Amino acid sequence: MDSHSSNLSNQDPFIGKIIFDKYKILKKLGGGTFGSIYSAEWENKFYAIKFEDKTKYPESLLENESCIMNYLKSPYLPVIKMFGCNNTHNILIMELMGKSLEKLFGENNKKFSVRCVCNIGYQMMEMMEFIHNKNIIHRDIKPDNFVIGLNNKKKYIFILDFGLSKKYRSTIKKKHYPKIVHKNLVGTARYASINALGGVTQSRRDDLEAIGYVLLYFLRGRLPWQGIPAKNKDERNYKIMMKKKETSADELCEGFPEQFSNYINYSRNLEYEQDPDYNYLKNLFISVLNMYGFQIDCFYDWDTETIIYNRQNISLIQSSSIRNTNLNITENNKITNNIISSKNLNQNQQIQINNKQNQINYSNHNIQNINQNQLNNNINEKQINEVNKRPNNHCECCIII
Secondary structure (H helix, E strand, O other): OOEEEEEEEEHHOOOOOOOOOOOEEEEEEEEEOEEEEEEEEEEEEEEEEEEEEEEOOOOHHHHHHHHHHHHHHOOOOOOEEEEEEOOOOOEEEEEEEEEEHHHHHOOOOOOOOOHHHHHHHHHHHHHHHHHHHHOOOOOOOOHHHEOOOOOOHHOOOOOOOOOOOOOOEOOOOOOOOOOEOOOOOOOOOOOOHHHHHOEEEHHHHHHHHHHHHHHHHHHOOOOOOOOOOOHHHHHHHHHHHHHHOOHHHHHHHHOOOOHHHHHHHHHHHHOOOOOOOOOHHHHHHHHHHHHHHOOOOOOOOOOHHHHHHHHHHHHHHHHHHOHHHHOOOOOOOOOOOOOOOOOOOOOOOOOOOOOOOOOOOOOOOOOOOOHHHHHOOOOHHHHHHHOOOOOOOOOOOOOOO
């Protein structure tokens, strides 16, 4: 830590404090409109602690987040340890997670490979299916709200920040709440759906459309509506909405496999109460990977093993023209070196996979048109083996009044 950061830490009134007679605050991790978040330690274990100023939030977003995360009890969320309050702040203590996808994206020169994005997208679909089946929508999908785990969870992606989340339908009868038009956007304009930007009550379709924009952000490095000049927030949101309407799925996804365009069109065309076909969406990512001999394997561009793979793969491609390679995928969490099989592919279909470059020309490849109905019913269990190994998180939340 440099001297400037050290001085800031010394000035922070929370650093060094003991919360709930257990958790010693170590350092500030970040902050936002909700308040601040810190790392803390208790009995040689590390935690994240969120502080929310009571005077700024009479209706606590943090309490809402705690209740929803406790209700979900999902393996896709960090474990909640405790929610409570003191005279000035609401306090939420949870399992400490790793870096956000936004942070990792920046460290990777704002480029993620198609293979990496497909692995991310598949896990996001798993999360949304679980959360939506619990009658909850997130309403603030963005790269900052997805993080990687630590230690034995480092291969998995988790979702955070449920302060703006809510129920979208009744629990027993599964009846959607009425669709009405509001004046203000809930969420982040850059990734929000067209309907959400228009003030329409959100449902499952809006979470899915927002994920589509997040994935295209990872592929493209920048979205067409970023940096639009505006005098105020309302004007900015309106201009972003109009730009999204004007940008077709094909234009947005140009240069990438057609499955991404199919995803955007599908999510945009969902009705307010329509049940999304999560299997169809997951299979879009699987089909992209299968075209190039890959599969769902928790393979990420930021991972050390991925970097080693890239170097080895480039060396192999440069030293040999075409090779026949048998793909042997193990059932443990080790990332295997995958090389496209040339048994059923001609020479023109052999491509150099460089995960540090995301603008790949797919037009030169003879891509088989896969029937969508068949995709819905043909998820390969072996391909999701790694994702299914995700450790279960059991909530340990205690409400302190």
